[in-house]
Amino acid sequence: MHSEVVASRSADQRDSSRESRNGGSPQLDAVSLAIIQQLQEDGRRPYAAIGKAVGLSEAAVRQRVQKLLDQGVMQIVAVTDPLTVGFRRQAMVGINAEGDVEKIADALTDMSEVEYVVMTAGSFDILAEIVCEDDDHLLDVINKRIRSLPGVRSTESFVYLKLKKQTYMWGTR
Amino acid sequence: MHSEVVASRSADQRDSSRESRNGGSPQLDAVSLAIIQQLQEDGRRPYAAIGKAVGLSEAAVRQRVQKLLDQGVMQIVAVTDPLTVGFRRQAMVGINAEGDVEKIADALTDMSEVEYVVMTAGSFDILAEIVCEDDDHLLDVINKRIRSLPGVRSTESFVYLKLKKQTYMWGTR
DNA sequence: ACCTATCTTTGCGGATTTCGCAGAAGCGGT
DNA sequence: ACCGCTTCTGCGAAATCCGCAAAGATAGGT
Numbered sequence: 001m002h003s004e005v006v007a008s009r010s011a012d013q014r015d016s017s018r019e020s021r022n023g024g025s026p027q028l029d030a031v032s033l034a035i036i037q038q039l040q041e042d043g044r045r046p047y048a049a050i051g052k053a054v055g056l057s058e059a060a061v062r063q064r065v066q067k068l069l070d071q072g073v074m075q076i077v078a079v080t081d082p083l084t085v086g087f088r089r090q091a092m093v094g095i096n097a098e099g100d101v102e103k104i105a106d107a108l109t110d111m112s113e114v115e116y117v118v119m120t121a122g123s124f125d126i127l128a129e130i131v132c133e134d135d136d137h138l139l140d141v142i143n144k145r146i147r148s149l150p151g152v153r154s155t156e157s158f159v160y161l162k163l164k165k166q167t168y169m170w171g172t173r
Numbered sequence: 174m175h176s177e178v179v180a181s182r183s184a185d186q187r188d189s190s191r192e193s194r195n196g197g198s199p200q201l202d203a204v205s206l207a208i209i210q211q212l213q214e215d216g217r218r219p220y221a222a223i224g225k226a227v228g229l230s231e232a233a234v235r236q237r238v239q240k241l242l243d244q245g246v247m248q249i250v251a252v253t254d255p256l257t258v259g260f261r262r263q264a265m266v267g268i269n270a271e272g273d274v275e276k277i278a279d280a281l282t283d284m285s286e287v288e289y290v291v292m293t294a295g296s297f298d299i300l301a302e303i304v305c306e307d308d309d310h311l312l313d314v315i316n317k318r319i320r321s322l323p324g325v326r327s328t329e330s331f332v333y334l335k336l337k338k339q340t341y342m343w344g345t346r
Numbered sequence: 347a348c349c350t351a352t353c354t355t356t357g358c359g360g361a362t363t364t365c366g367c368a369g370a371a372g373c374g375g376t
Numbered sequence: 377a378c379c380g381c382t383t384c385t386g387c388g389a390a391a392t393c394c395g396c397a398a399a400g401a402t403a404g405g406t
Contacts, residue, residue: 042249165282167288376379
């Protein structure tokens with residue numbers, strides 16, 4: 001498994017091929033991408049092993065990983081399926097909004113029950129995933145806290161029945 | 174930060190308060206929950222530090238973490254926002270299905286572009302998050318591969334414009 | 347009560363990894 | 377060429393990870 005990703009790393013190192021689009025975020029070269037890829041397979045993989053895979057010294061990998069974490073480009077965390085773990089109600093809420101949609105998204109972001117907020121194109125302006133203690137809590141968050149936000153025109157809820165897949169391998173195919 | 178979570182751990186250790194509901198999945202006691210919580214804050218936190226926080230030896234924590242990983246209860250990985258990282262098109266697809274919905278969900282699970290599949294109650298039977306190279310790829314996956322699955326009645330897509338929040342802290346509030 | 351089988355925890359060396367730092371490259375700008 | 381800045385490398389010390397054998401806990405059977 002995990003074969004050599006970058007072989008020579010002499011000229012193609014500071015690959016700045018695609019930093020023109022992509023707003024304010026820091027541009028990632030091929031090496032950092034490869035490092036992230038390694039950590040998507042195993043968040044605890046030793047720096048030396050990553051270094052061997054991407055063609056860098058242990059210290060260099062460590063330095064880059066630290067920077068990626070500091071910049072907020074990635075985070076290394078344990079992820080679970082709350083439903084499997086056992087004690088929560090989970091739902092996706094589609095929101096139709098008017099006015100400053102981003103401000104509504106920010107308000108959602110501030111709610112601790114909201115795990116995931118994304119602005120979308122389509123018949124919803126915002127999708128928000130929420131995790132609650134139980135049905136009462138879920139109802140409270142959706143009907144009271146979210147629907148009452150100024151600018152929220154309507155919402156539609158999708159209560160989770162079963163999580164089938166959850167991966168973080170977007171580059172590993 | 175990270176204060177003592179479990180103090181005595183003599184009698185309340187094998188806390189089996191809520192394993193009755195929660196299908197086939199392995200029941201988690203309070204200590205494992207606390208361990209997961211620690212790793213949700215920092216996936217690379219040393220076992221000894223976790224042990225101190227939850228009241229267990231380093232070796233015991235290590236063993237429990239390994240078991241949680243083996244059982245698939247949690248995974249320790251690097252997570253990023255693909256849109257921030259820079260080079261993908263991402264969308265949520267709501268699917269209306271007839272017949273064996275779970276079989277359709279399984280088919281989606283097998284697609285490498287699909288990162289997230291959840292069966293829901295509401296006006297969609299399935300929600301699937303897909304990550305693609307570009308618009309052509311996205312169009313191909315949605316219109317050709319997903320819509321052509323037997324039993325898929327209709328789909329609706331929500332292309333991601335901006336990810337606002339992404340956390341994995343469901344127990345840390 | 348006692349014994350047994352099973353599972354979990356603990357303690358402890360040795361191998362491995364992480365950490366911090368000083369020096370060496372690499373890369374523009376002047 | 378020189379300088380400032382960033383990144384990479386090498387290395388020693390400290391901390392961590394790992395495997396293992398013994399101790400402890402739990403549940404069931406007799």
